[in-house]
Amino acid sequence: MNFVKLNNGLEIPQLGFGVCRIPDLSECQQVVEKAIETGYRLIDTAAIYQNESAVGQAMKQSGVAREKLFITSKLWIENFGYQETLRAFDETLAKLQTDYLDLYLLHYPFGDIFGSWRALTELYRQGKIRALGVSNFPNDRLFDLLVNSEVKPAVNQLQTHPFLQRKYERKFLQEKQISLEAWSPFAVGRDNIFSHPVLVTIASHHQKSVAQVILRWHLQHGTIVIPKTVQPKRMQENFSVWDFQLTPEELSAIAQLDQQDQTQTTALAEIDDRIRVQSKFI
Numbered sequence: 001m002n003f004v005k006l007n008n009g010l011e012i013p014q015l016g017f018g019v020c021r022i023p024d025l026s027e028c029q030q031v032v033e034k035a036i037e038t039g040y041r042l043i044d045t046a047a048i049y050q051n052e053s054a055v056g057q058a059m060k061q062s063g064v065a066r067e068k069l070f071i072t073s074k075l076w077i078e079n080f081g082y083q084e085t086l087r088a089f090d091e092t093l094a095k096l097q098t099d100y101l102d103l104y105l106l107h108y109p110f111g112d113i114f115g116s117w118r119a120l121t122e123l124y125r126q127g128k129i130r131a132l133g134v135s136n137f138p139n140d141r142l143f144d145l146l147v148n149s150e151v152k153p154a155v156n157q158l159q160t161h162p163f164l165q166r167k168y169e170r171k172f173l174q175e176k177q178i179s180l181e182a183w184s185p186f187a188v189g190r191d192n193i194f195s196h197p198v199l200v201t202i203a204s205h206h207q208k209s210v211a212q213v214i215l216r217w218h219l220q221h222g223t224i225v226i227p228k229t230v231q232p233k234r235m236q237e238n239f240s241v242w243d244f245q246l247t248p249e250e251l252s253a254i255a256q257l258d259q260q261d262q263t264q265t266t267a268l269a270e271i272d273d274r275i276r277v278q279s280k281f282i
């Protein structure tokens with residue numbers, strides 16, 4: 001496993017496991033136990049996924065020591081604001097059956113971001129969170145937070161995949177020493193990504209799957225990546241990506257697949273929909 005050193009010195013596994021859209025708690029617990037058994041140590045959940053308690057049970061059942069795991073959760077927007085953040089964080093800890101988080105993210109850039117960040121900063125200083133970060137923050141919102149906070153965000157978790165490559169965000173994040181973590185690293189299989197001819201050709205050249213090629217592409221760009229699957233065979237497949245390298249020519253071919261402007265519009269519409277469905281906030 002490779003590790004990425006965050007801007008506060010904490011090391012995060014570069015490849016982790018996401019648990020979005022696994023609402024059934026017993027299924028989620030089984031899946032996370034299997035993922036930990038496969039070797040994953042970074043588990044990415046969120047309050048809004050409503051499965052933190054299943055992740056907590058799986059951590060306990062796994063027999064792997066807490067300090068060997070790297071647990072990320074996210075504060076949902078309805079709980080933004082100083083007091084609500086402290087309360088929601090305690091609830092998250094209780095559900096996860098732990099007394100600290102490795103990484104805690106503001107899920108979206110809405111509402112009282114600065115009140116929440118003040119609460120997170122206190123929790124960070126008390127050692128209850130080992131690194132702070134954000135998710136879905138465009139460059140300008142992130143810049144505002146950066147220049148107006150004492151503890152800098154270590155991570156921005158953004159939807160990133162070969163069709164949405166984040167060139168502009170990546171450049172900004174590098175300049176500011178903030179790590180990019182890719183959500184939906186496979187574009188959730190949309191737009192036939194798993195049968196895209198360019199990716200299929202590269203995969204057959206390496207005798208690997210398209211999923212493995214996509215993960216290599218992320219890893220070779222230095223991105224932290226958290227694919228999700230409920231299938232043990234795919235967990236193993238997605239974890240077996242350390243024994244081959246994409247060539248510069250292959251990386252250039254994948255660079256041509258970027259449709260950021262077009263995809264970003266779709267991504268924004270989806271975020272809008274998701275928040276409308278999941279929240280009383282709007």
Ligand SMILES: NC(=O)c1ccc[n+]([C@@H]2O[C@H](COP(=O)([O-])OP(=O)(O)OC[C@H]3O[C@@H](n4cnc5c(N)ncnc54)[C@H](OP(=O)(O)O)[C@@H]3O)[C@@H](O)[C@H]2O)c1
Pocket residue numbers: 017018019020021044045107135136157158182183184185186187188189194209211212226227228229230231234237238
């Ligand atoms: N911060 C945010 O706002 C945000 C938003 C969305 C997601 N996330 C995080 O990012 C994680 C990953 O994103 P995601 O779940 O949206 O999508 P994803 O990882 O891009 O794709 C998951 C989909 O790909 C399939 N899949 C996985 N491995 C495969 C393989 N080797 N071959 C073929 N298909 C495969 C899965 O199906 P099966 O399960 O049937 O295998 C599932 O349908 C989430 O779980 C969550 O932790 C964060």
